[in-house]
Amino acid sequence: xxxxxxxxxxxxxxxxxxxxxxxxxxxxxxxxxxxxxxxxxxxxxxxxxxxxxxxxxxxxxxxxxxxxxxxxxxxxxxxxxxxxxxxxxxxxxxxxxxxxxxxxxxxxxxxxxxxxxxxxxxxxxxxxxxxxxxxxxxxxxxxxxxxxxxxxxxxxxxxxxxxxxxxxxxxxxxxxxxxxxxxxxxxxxxxxxxxxxxxxxxxxxxxxxxxxxxxxxxxxxxxxxxxxxxxxxxxxxxxxxxxxxxxxxxxxxxxxxxxxxxxxxxxxxxxxxxxxxxxxxxxxxxxxxxxxxxxxxxxxxxxxxxxxxxxxxxxxxxxxxxxxxxxxxxxxxxxxxxxxxxxxxxxxxxxxxxxxxxxxxxxxxxxxxxxxxxxxxxxxxxxxxxxxxxxxxxxxxxxxxxxxxxxxxxxxxxxxxxxxxxxxxxxxxxxxxxxxxxxxxxxxxxxxxxxxxxxxxxxxxxxxxxxxxxxxxxxxxxxxxxxxxxxxxxxxxxxxxxxxxxxxxxxxxxxxxxxxxxxxxxxxxxxxxxxxxxxxxxxxxxxxxxxxxxxxxxxxxxxxxxxxxxxxxxxxx
Numbered sequence: 403x404x405x406x407x408x409x410x411x412x413x414x415x416x417x418x419x420x421x422x423x424x425x426x427x428x429x430x431x432x433x434x435x436x437x438x439x440x441x442x443x444x445x446x447x448x449x450x451x452x453x454x455x456x457x458x459x460x461x462x463x464x465x466x467x468x469x470x471x472x473x474x475x476x477x478x479x480x481x482x483x484x485x486x487x488x489x490x491x492x493x494x495x496x497x498x499x500x501x502x503x504x505x506x507x508x509x510x511x512x513x514x515x516x517x518x519x520x521x522x523x524x525x526x527x528x529x530x531x532x533x534x535x536x537x538x539x540x541x542x543x544x545x546x547x548x549x550x551x552x553x554x555x556x557x558x559x560x561x562x563x564x565x566x567x568x569x570x571x572x573x574x575x576x577x578x579x580x581x582x583x584x585x586x587x588x589x590x591x592x593x594x595x596x597x598x599x600x601x602x603x604x605x606x607x608x609x610x611x612x613x614x615x616x617x618x619x620x621x622x623x624x625x626x627x628x629x630x631x632x633x634x635x636x637x638x639x640x641x642x643x644x645x646x647x648x649x650x651x652x653x654x655x656x657x658x659x660x661x662x663x664x665x666x667x668x669x670x671x672x673x674x675x676x677x678x679x680x681x682x683x684x685x686x687x688x689x690x691x692x693x694x695x696x697x698x699x700x701x702x703x704x705x706x707x708x709x710x711x712x713x714x715x716x717x718x719x720x721x722x723x724x725x726x727x728x729x730x731x732x733x734x735x736x737x738x739x740x741x742x743x744x745x746x747x748x749x750x751x752x753x754x755x756x757x758x759x760x761x762x763x764x765x766x767x768x769x770x771x772x773x774x775x776x777x778x779x780x781x782x783x784x785x786x787x788x789x790x791x792x793x794x795x796x797x798x799x800x801x802x803x804x805x806x807x808x809x810x811x812x813x814x815x816x817x818x819x820x821x822x823x824x825x826x827x828x829x830x831x832x833x834x835x836x837x838x839x840x841x842x843x844x845x846x847x848x849x850x851x852x853x854x855x856x857x858x859x860x861x862x863x864x865x866x867x868x869x870x871x872x873x874x875x876x877x878x879x880x881x882x883x884x885x886x887x888x889x890x891x892x893x894x895x896x897x898x899x900x901x902x903x904x905x906x907x908x909x910x911x912x913x914x915x916x917x918x919x920x921x922x923x924x925x926x927x928x929x930x931x932x933x934x935x936x937x938x939x940x941x942x943x944x945x946x947x948x949x950x951x952x953x954x955x956x957x958x959x960x961x962x963x964x965x966x967x968x969x970x971x972x973x974x975x
Contacts, residue, residue, distance in 0.1 A: 416464040417447065420472060426482040427453040428510050429532055431839030435640045435810065439479045446472065480627050481508040481638045507637045509535045511835065512629060514621045514783070515645030517545020518824045519815030521604055522831035523643050528611045530839055535637055537629065539620040540779065541667075544604040545647055546816070547824040553599055554670045555690055557592045559856050562697035566730075566858070572895035583699055585675035592670065622784035626808055641810045641838040644798060645831060646779040648816035653682070653774050657743035661750045663770040666691065676700050678768035680752065682740065684711035686855045688773035689723070693857050696732050700768070703733040705754065710736050712855065715916070716869060718882075719861055722899055722918050726859065735764075743770070778817045793819060802845040804834040812838055821848055850934035854923035859899045862926035865914035865933040868904055877907045881939075883959040885919055887967050890952045896920055901959045903929075903939065910938040917955075925953060939963055 427433055433451040440449040440460060445467030451458035460472050467475075473484045511527050513520045516538025527534040541549050568581040608614055619631040628638045650665040652658070664672075666687060679695055681688045684706035696702040704711065710720045711727075711734065724734060737757035744751045752764040778797045785792065791799045791807045798813040800806055800820065806813055814830035816822045829846060837843050855861040871878040882902045885891040899918035906913050915929040932942060943960035947953050958967050 417461065418464045418469070419459060419461045420469055421457055421459045422473065422476060422484045423456055424451070424458050424476060424482050425456070425485045426480075426508060427451070427456060429453055429530060429839050430841070431532075432480075432482070432510060432640050433458075434841070436476065436479050436482060438809075440472075440475060443467070443472075443475045446475070480640050507635065509533045509615070509637065509639040511535070511641050511643065511838070512537065512621075512637060512639040513643045513645060513831075514538075514629070515545070515643075515647060515815065515817070516541070516543040516616075517645060517647050517815060517827065518547055519645035519647075519827035519831035519834075520545070520643075521608065522828040523645065523814065523835045524608055524611070524614055524831075526832040526835040527839075528608070528613055530835070531613065532835075532839065533613045533615075535615045535617060535639065537617045537619055537621040537631055537637075539618060540649075541647070542600065543616070544600040548600045548604065549596060550667045550670060552824055553596055554592050555666065555687075555694070556856060557595055558588070558670065558694045558698070559690060561588050561592075562694040563858065565699075566697045583675075585698060586673040588698070589671065589673045620782065622782070623788050623790075624784070626788050626810060641812065643831065643834045643838070644780075644783065644806075644811065644813040644817055645815045645827070646783065646817045648776040648778045648822065650772055651775045651777040652772055655740055655743060658770075658772075661743045661745050661770065663772045665772050669769075669771055672769075676768040678702070678766065679771050680705060680750075680764065680766040680768075681771045681773055683773035683775065684708075684713075684734070684736075685773065685775060686712065686857075688771075689727075689855065689857050691771060691773060692732055693727065693730070696727075696730055701731075703735065703764070703766070705735050705738050705740060705752070705764075707739045708736065712861070715861065715863075716867055718900075718902075719916060719918055722859065723857055723861065726857075726898060776816065776822070780817060802847070803837045803843050804830050804846070805837065810838070820846075821851055821853070823851075823853060826851070850930045852926045852930035854926060856923070859918050859920050860922040862917040862923045863915065864926050864930035865912070866904065867902075867914050867916060871904055871913065876913065878904055878913065879907050879963060880904050881959050881962040883955060883962050883967065885955065887958060888952065888955045890950050890954060891919070893950060894920075901925070901955045903942075903956075903959045903963075905939045905963065909936075910940055911936050912939060912942065919952060919955070921952065925956065928953070929956065 430453055433453040436451045436458060437449040440446050445463050447461045447463060449460050462472055476484050510532040511534045513523050513536045520536055524534055524536055565581050565583060569578055571578050621629040621631050624630050624636060628636055630636045678701040680703045681692055682705055684704050688704060689711055692702045692704055711724060712720050739755045740752050741755060742753035750766040750770055752766060754762050754764060756762050780792060780796045788808060793799060797819045798806060798817055800813050800818045804812045804814050812834035814834045815827035820826060833844050833846055850864055852864040868880050882900055884900045886897040891897045902916045903912060904914035912932045917925050939960045942956055947957045961967055
């Protein structure tokens with residue numbers, strides 16, 4: 403039998419409502435911010451704020467809070483100011499000099515950082531009409547990608563590929579005569595490209611923004627609504643986005659700082675070709691650097707403390723890559739761990755623990771390059787002042803909406819726990835602004851995220867691999883097609899690599915893919931889309947593909963789930 407007793411609600415005995423004119427609101431998010439804080443104020447019963455009219459209506463229990471205290475409470479929300487009591491004109495206007503001074507450093511949004519996530523956020527904010535302050539220090543505006551990451555590295559990789567193809571032929575009937583390398587000119591051209599793209603794709607894009615202020619300086623949180631820049635000026639905003647990126651994680655090894663080292667930030671600007679490089683770390687950054695500089699005529703060695711390069715991927719992938727790198731003369735030392743660096747004359751001596759437990763000394767006549775992963779730029783932001791939650795590694799913890807544990811502070815890009823790519827950072831920056839100033843929240847789904855390692859052959863992936871599928875308890879099946887079965891690869895006389903598809907056996911839907919091939923990265927987007935939209939392996943196998951394209955490998959790999967493609971004729975299905 404249902405309980406029909408009614409709950410008794412005690413109504414306030416002295417219920418009053420006032421309408422206030424509020425200065426400083428520019429968007430719906432401002433109004434929501436005031437409503438949220440006022441509703442949490444003792445004695446306030448309800449709040450209704452409209453940023454378009456600039457007015458707020460507040461109902462309160464006069465036995466618990468006075469009109470004056472309601473007004474003071476509004477004034478204490480961020481940097482909004484009550485300038486008039488519409489009901490009875492009891493509130494004097496704010497002194498204009500004080501208001502001007504206050505509003506000069508008051509914004510709707512403050513973005514800390516100047517890379518892809520920051521610029522994407524600024525573009526979104528401008529579209530919403532938000533007053534925005536972007537504060538950046540460290541790398542120049544544009545961040546890692548354009549200055550010291552994607553753009554310079556891929557430019558040098560392409561230059562190195564030109565050298566390689568001018569000196570290596572897959573065809574017996576073609577004899578190559580070599581190539582002349584002007585290393586200094588390559589680096590100078592790279593610098594011109596970086597400067598051009600930084601200007602065109604970043605600074606020019608925001609040059610006519612009416613509501614954006616860009617400031618160089620180091621920001622530190624004072625409280626959840628305020629930052630101080632370079633220890634001097636304080637700036638406030640209703641919402642904040644942290645997009646400070648990441649930098650190379652320098653290992654704590656004896657003597658490393660004394661002998662000197664390079665990272666991708668400094669290596670790419672050397673106009674004099676190094677005699678040799680010892681690269682510490684065999685992740686994607688170290689591997690891309692190794693292949694590029696080796697092909698440009700630099701002797702390269704890689705020291706990796708795990709058992710193989712690119713340890714995040716399955717062994718069949720790294721086996722192909724290691725074979726290629728060794729064939730080009732790159733020395734790879736897996737399971738070696740450096741424990742001391744020292745200088746002897748112009749040489750650097752690297753003391754290492756070897757796989758068998760012994761120690762050895764490695765002599766490097768050129769430069770040491772540190773590529774041992776990255777760390778987030780969070781240590782000097784004053785995050786301890788606001789209680790922002792971080793991982794053990796210092797990354798900012800966010801959810802799929804880019805929200806942190808503090809309601810008005812968001813984070814985006816490499817500084818967070820999300821995948822560290824320039825294109826994910828851009829999406830995150832825009833999403834953070836949308837979710838900060840809109841009642842309609844947007845989530846980011848990385849389940850079909852495509853990625854590429856720009857070695858040769860390239861390594862590309864989307865979705866999960868077989869190891870991840872097993873951990874998740876997903877019923878799966880793997881199809882692996884070596885490129886020796888792909889007509890395009892045979893015609894090009896380049897059969898290095900394979901394509902691997904992972905399907906859910908219960909639904910036949912593609913859940914993951916890995917490609918190892920020259921220009922394999924060009925295939926991964928269609929596989930990412932197949933994962934995202936639930937395309938089945940049957941759909942992939944029965945679709946049309948142009949003959950003698952690498953894309954046909956997708957069809958053949960799909961067919962391989964049920965047939966032996968080595969026994970099929972060309973174009974057969």
